[in-house]
Amino acid sequence: MSERSTTTRLLDRWLAGHSTLVFLFFYAPLVVLVVFSFNDSRFVNRWEGFTFDWYRAIPQDAALMNAVKNSLIIALVSTIVSTVLGTMAALALERYRRWLGKRTFDALLYLPVIIPDVTMAVMLLIFFTQLNQSLGITTIILSHIAFNISFVAIVVRARLANLDPLLEEAAADLYAGRWQAFRRVTLPLILPGVLGGALLALTLSLDDVVITSFVQGPGSTPLAVEVFARIKRGVTPIINAISTLMLVASMMLVLGSLVIQRRQSGSTVGG
Amino acid sequence: MRRAAAPDAPVTAELEHAAERAARWRGFRLALPSFAYLIVLFAIPLILVGVYSFASRSRTGAPELSDWNLDSVSKLVDSTVLAIAWRSTWLALLTTVVCLLVAYPFAYYIATRSPRIRNLLLVFVMIPFWSNFLVRTYAWKVLLGADGLFTKVGEALGIWGQLLFTLPAVLIGLVYGFLPFMVLPLYAAIERLDWSLVEAARDLYASGWKAFRKVTLPLSRPGIIAGSILVFIPALGAYVTPDILGGAKTVLLGNHIVNQFLAARNWPLGSAVSMAIMIVMLFATVLYFRTQARTL
Numbered sequence: 001m002s003e004r005s006t007t008t009r010l011l012d013r014w015l016a017g018h019s020t021l022v023f024l025f026f027y028a029p030l031v032v033l034v035v036f037s038f039n040d041s042r043f044v045n046r047w048e049g050f051t052f053d054w055y056r057a058i059p060q061d062a063a064l065m066n067a068v069k070n071s072l073i074i075a076l077v078s079t080i081v082s083t084v085l086g087t088m089a090a091l092a093l094e095r096y097r098r099w100l101g102k103r104t105f106d107a108l109l110y111l112p113v114i115i116p117d118v119t120m121a122v123m124l125l126i127f128f129t130q131l132n133q134s135l136g137i138t139t140i141i142l143s144h145i146a147f148n149i150s151f152v153a154i155v156v157r158a159r160l161a162n163l164d165p166l167l168e169e170a171a172a173d174l175y176a177g178r179w180q181a182f183r184r185v186t187l188p189l190i191l192p193g194v195l196g197g198a199l200l201a202l203t204l205s206l207d208d209v210v211i212t213s214f215v216q217g218p219g220s221t222p223l224a225v226e227v228f229a230r231i232k233r234g235v236t237p238i239i240n241a242i243s244t245l246m247l248v249a250s251m252m253l254v255l256g257s258l259v260i261q262r263r264q265s266g267s268t269v270g271g
Numbered sequence: 272m273r274r275a276a277a278p279d280a281p282v283t284a285e286l287e288h289a290a291e292r293a294a295r296w297r298g299f300r301l302a303l304p305s306f307a308y309l310i311v312l313f314a315i316p317l318i319l320v321g322v323y324s325f326a327s328r329s330r331t332g333a334p335e336l337s338d339w340n341l342d343s344v345s346k347l348v349d350s351t352v353l354a355i356a357w358r359s360t361w362l363a364l365l366t367t368v369v370c371l372l373v374a375y376p377f378a379y380y381i382a383t384r385s386p387r388i389r390n391l392l393l394v395f396v397m398i399p400f401w402s403n404f405l406v407r408t409y410a411w412k413v414l415l416g417a418d419g420l421f422t423k424v425g426e427a428l429g430i431w432g433q434l435l436f437t438l439p440a441v442l443i444g445l446v447y448g449f450l451p452f453m454v455l456p457l458y459a460a461i462e463r464l465d466w467s468l469v470e471a472a473r474d475l476y477a478s479g480w481k482a483f484r485k486v487t488l489p490l491s492r493p494g495i496i497a498g499s500i501l502v503f504i505p506a507l508g509a510y511v512t513p514d515i516l517g518g519a520k521t522v523l524l525g526n527h528i529v530n531q532f533l534a535a536r537n538w539p540l541g542s543a544v545s546m547a548i549m550i551v552m553l554f555a556t557v558l559y560f561r562t563q564a565r566t567l
Contacts, residue, residue, distance in 0.1 A: 007479060008479070011479070014376075015376055015379065015380040015383075016380065018376045018377060018380070019376070019377050019380040019381070019392075022373060022374075022377045022450075023395060025373075025447070025450075026395070026396075026399045026450075027395075027399075029407070029410035029411055029413075029414055029447070030399070030402070030407070030410055032410065032413065032414060032420060033406070033409070033410040033413065036413070043418070044413050045413070045416070045418040045419060045420070046418070085304050085305040085308060086305065088301050088302065088304060088305060089301075089302055089305040089306075091301055092298045092299070092301035092302035093302070095298070096294055096295065096297060096298025096299075096301065097294075097295070097298070098295060099295040099296070099298035099299040099302070100295070100299050101299070101302075101306065102298070102299075102302075105302055105306050105309075108306070108309050108310070108313065108314060109305075109309065111313065111317075112309070112313055114504075114552060114553060114556045115317075115549055115552070115553075116504070116505075116507075116508030116525070116545070116548055116549060116552055117508060117510065117525075118508050118510055118524075118525045118528045118529065118545055118548070119320070119508070119528075119545040119546070119548060119549045121529075122320055122528060122532060122541060122542060122545045123313075123316035123317050123319065123320045123545075124312070124316055125532065126316060126319050126320055126323055126538070126542070127312070127315065127316035127319055130319060142312060143312070145308065145312070146308070146309070146312040146313050149305050149308065149309065150309075153305070203401060206403070207403050207404055207405065209404075209405055209510075209511055210510050210511065210525075210529075214532070214533075224403070224405055227405060227406075227409075228405055228511070228515075231405070231408075231409050231412060231515055232514065232515065235409075235412060235413050235416065239409065240413075243403075243406040243409055243410075246403045246405075246406050247402055247403065247406055250401050250402045250403050251398060251401075251402070253401060254394075254397055254398055254401045257401075258394065258397075
């Protein structure tokens with residue numbers, strides 16, 4: 001028995017050591033990146049004192065600021081549209097039985113998630129050129145909606161699947177109109193799912209490089225693609241600074257999603 | 272009662288029928304906007320890529336749609352494309368295996384902590400999972416460069432030098448990028464494991480290793496399969512990581528496709544390669560859903 005507990009303890013210690021190393025692997029590169037964004041040197045590897053210069057340089061960089069503006073427009077518009085469309089799609093699939101083309105739609109909805117980025121990029125580029133559509137913000141937004149509808153629908157569907165349809169039926173029995181029943185009963189219940197889906201769509205839109213670089217036109221480059229192009233040219237402290245800001249933004253999104261999740265588990269108990 | 276209900280019966284049946292038809296119609300109407308959107312901006316473009324695979328390349332690079340042939344499709348098996356496909360496949364497999372070996376003990380450790388610590392550790396896994404992929408790849412470009420910290424450590428130990436622009440650098444980047452995809456399903460599988468089965472094995476005098484091999488490992492198989500597919504698929508189609516961390520000798524399928532469109536101007540060949548890679552991935556995904564359905 002004591003032999004068994006000794007090996008268990010050894011194993012546990014090894015697991016703990018291994019896990020520490022994995023966390024180190026996850027975070028050390030990010031920490032180095034952030035630390036050197038405050039480095040008072042043109043080189044990203046030798047520490048020469050603390051400075052905010054690289055952050056101050058960001059607002060002066062017209063190309064970068066334009067990219068931020070493009071990113072925000074693209075992310076906001078595509079998130080709003082795909083959240084509305086994706087939620088409707090999820091409701092149609094989860095709440096209505098056997099309508100015309102339901103199975104085709106179900107399959108079609110999963111494809112954009114499965115398909116490789118590169119294939120989707122190629123598809124959309126060919127499509128837009130075939131239509132003689134000039135590439136720019138519009139084509140980027142249209143493309144982002146095309147992949148985000150599916151992600152939103154999947155998240156909302158998961159939420160709907162755990163919901164008791166009887167609640168909505170009860171509202172209907174109490175002579176609530178369909179719209180009223182949706183607004184007063186269904187929507188509040190699925191809201192955590194809808195917000196979670198919207199957050200995912202926002203993140204995916206802000207992060208996308210491959211599809212966007214195919215369907216962008218002059219002047220419409222968003223931040224991720226602009227940073228990608230600069231990274232390929234070389235490493236500079238200003239990329240560290242902008243990367244740090246992007247990390248902070250995505251961490252805020254994680255915290256946001258955690259708060260929503262907490263509310264989600266809370267509302268199941270309350271509702 | 273029965274007599275009173277009789278004359279009503281056909282009416283109620285008809286009403287119910289009409290109500291059901293209306294509900295079906297409402298379902299269709301609700302799905303219509305996204306259905307139409309996905310047909311126009313997904314299904315039709317997808318068919319177009321298929322069509323382009325059989326088009327021929329004009330002098331300007333734009334495809335000639337009047338001249339159909341199998342040139343691009345047959346180029347799929349020529350030595351350049353095959354060499355790239357082979358390199359991509361084994362690199363994706365290697366990434367999957369390394370991720371699995373690193374993630375399993377890690378996920379096991381997290382899943383066996385007390386609920387409070389477990390949730391905290393999970394948040395620390397989620398943060399890199401949600402962080403910008405590009406930024407995380409960039410972090411490694413800095414570390415792996417000639418003056419990078421990782422290179423300096425390797426030189427001090429006398430084990431490795433500058434890895435940037437080599438295949439090992441791409442491997443590190445891919446493992447770093449996709450490790451959370453392996454950790455999360457493994458964690459989910461191990462966390463919901465029935466520990467009394469492991470206890471029972473131990474009580475029947477199975478050694479710790481044997482209990483793990485015969486009980487824990489088979490029970491966590493759904494997580495292993497899910498994680499492996501979630502890592503393998505994006506690794507096979509990776510473009511950003513090899514483009515930033517790799518060099519001219521480490522071109523993978525993703526880069527090859529992009530090159531056909533943005534540099535070599537051979538759209539039909541690019542289309543054919545991207546169709547091929549998509550078919551492989553659809554196949555892997557179907558396999559994934561099959562195994563998931565069986566184990567659930």
